[in-house]
Amino acid sequence: MSKILRVNLTENKITSEPVPEKYLKLGGRALTAQVLTDEIDPACEPLGRHNKLVIATGLLSGSYLSSSSRLSIGGKSPLTGGIKEANAGGTAATALSKLGIKMIIIEGESKTGYSQYLYVNKDGAELRPAEMAGLGVYHSAKLFFERYGEKVSPILIGPAGEKGYYSAGITNTDPQGRPSRFCGRGGLGAVMGVKGLKAVIIDPADAPGVEYQDRPAFQELNKEMAKMLKENPVTGEGYPKYGTAAMATRTNALHALPTRNFSEGSFEYADKIDGEYLYKTIKARGGEGSTTHACMTGCMIRCSNVYADSDGKEVVAPIEYETIGLLGANCGIGNLDDIARLNYLCNDLGVDTIEIGVAVGVAMDQGVIPFGDAEAAYDLISEIADDTIMGKVLAQGALITGKVLGSRRIPVVKGQAMAAYDPRGIKGLGVTYATSPMGADHTAGSTARAQVEHTDPGPQVELSKKMQAFSMFADSMGLCLFVLAAFAPHLDKLAKLLEYYSGIKSSEQELLAGAAAALKTEREFNLRAGIGPAHDRIPEFMTEEPIPGIDSVFDVPHEELQKIAE
């Protein structure tokens, strides 16, 4: 991938640049971290003109390897005040790779007074007026497909992003055109929105396509990798059939399924929202539903799904574990139909279901609406679109919602809501939440599948450190984390694939060292932004209020947490 597209919105200027030598071996999250470090003042206002948005491909993006074309988006987060990268499946990264674009850097802020979108194709790029401003992501995507054909990949925000709300994500479309593959976390949709940019449309028509240094060698090794995915019980059977929703049975068993604003770790209706129930429901209803679905072309794992109502009509695709955990159990809602409706609403507004699920849970805990009342939750989230004061508060995320409502039980770290793992039940994830430069983000280093005693504080720091490096590695390659279930013992083969694809010669050790270096880059950015070890803390209530059933509090000592950076 040979070029960088730089879009200066202040000057309405678009340039194409060669990729500098220093960025050649970087991809995805590591690339966004380095570019942000090189180009922005970490102390800048996240929603100001000095912040930048970096839309990046991974090092294996566009290749034949299954699950290798995740889209990375980086910027300074309005939620955490620190560096942020969020990534998603979908089609946009592959489309960028076909066009030979390694990344798009969006800088400045529009002075036009109206919303714009960026159209990118083989001939270049152009800013155009976005008459779909204010519309939800589903309607907006439909308009883009009508205009440019079904093969384009829109990267877009909803009304929440346009209004600069901190819970706003950036989505892109799946192979069927659903705009539901969210780079959801950290409020990056707000960064895009305040720049006056509604969407980036990637049109790969007649693109030159990707080049391989050694295509036959890549294909040969790729066959071996595909066999591994197929034969591994997790990637070959578990994810394709039950998806991420299967996690609910595990977190429920570990007392780590956030329930009623993290006051409990197991939920009485867990078996009505878990992977088996989801599978049975979709299967029984038939129609437009599907128990398995690939979020990106060529993915063999196919962990996604299409959820249909009792008439077989599609409601939302997909329903994922985090949404089930946080808009479900965490709000006391134990019905998949309700969760699916809430999921669609959040998607259309362009907000992160994790951040909003936690914010609604906090609001319920403070008595704004009752736990378990799905209709009230729907109405509350709808207030984001209606611009009521409560809607504005909720849209700014869990921390602001909790502060406005006077809560002392706000499950956030560095301003960002926790994912659907209670850190008292899975303490390794608590370490990740506390220490990751990303804030409370499970994708930054999940320890949930490690075979350790999850309530023993002893091994968690070392474990989290290892998983944070693995996550950075995957996020930089453009890989879905799920392939690591099969590929983790074979990182040397991934290094070979990289060599056959792009000519970058490296070893497993070098790739992991690169991941550790990128984490250091992120930490240094945060230090310069004013975020340091003092912020590496789990909320006080979780260190004092035991989770029922296992009487566990988060008790990994703060001084131990600091060993992560060693």
Added chain:
Amino acid sequence: MAKILVTLKVHDIIKDKINRNGVLADGKMQITIPEESMVGDLIDLLDLTDDWVGLITVNKRQSTPEKPLSDGDVVELFSPLVGG
């Protein structure tokens, strides 16, 4: 040798795998095993290799293959899937 009775609960793909072998249908069964058996013995009995079992609980507490079993214990086995 004396025997003990334990309850086994399995989920999603472990349940599917065992069903393929025609052992149980609804994910729950009672098994009589020799006294002083451990969780690992039960896993071996089910012919589950390491890559199938990611999490074990005994009486709703996380456990390990080395845990000795007692009469009346409830053992749950989960495959190593994670959320996303």
